[in-house]
Amino acid sequence: MSKREFSKVSPAVWRSGRFTGLECSTAQVLYLYFLTCEHQNSAGCFRLPDGYACSDLGWDAAKYAAARDKLIAAELITVDPGTAEIYVDRWLKHNPPMNEKHALGTQRIIENIESDAIREKVEADFLEADEARSSKVVALHSSALANTRIMRGGRG
Template structure:
């Protein structure tokens, strides 16, 4: 979650500029963003940073399941499932306890 006031202060931007940039990133399918929960997911994150083992996948899944935004969590989970360990963990969660 990135509260807009925090992002604006950190970036030194106006709220309007921040929201305009976030909208542009969303339209370009670079991020999935929910303005109600302020949650942001970087699209295709798992293509360059996939889970590297079953326990890592369990931790990632746990964080995805904690998201409040259905829109953001569905996007993150769909891309997580495209990874080797994501698919393995969701298909068989006990793999993380080995």
């Protein structure tokens, strides 16, 4: 059983040109599987041997490979066949770390990505997402709301 109880999937996926531009609904189903499967984690990158995916989906290897290739061509995923790792491109843009603890946990996952090429891509996406999170925290602390008596813990 998976540790995660849910996964965020934006309704905007249905308006995404990359997603709606896929030539077949099989590739769309596979993309939604990659977004929500029990293998997914906070870094958006996981090891998934073809046989596991085929078993989960009830597909043969040819159907899976054809759909996966369409996702690669649409730049929706990055795959390293040597390590069987899959990264959902732009995962961290849509699912950034929400706080420092979340960011540290995500960094630990990223450090364990075997594929150098994928790890470098995920690291770059993580740095961008974490910088955006940090900027929001700074903006919140400097806002007028943060300087109210209630936000200062009731202090004068």
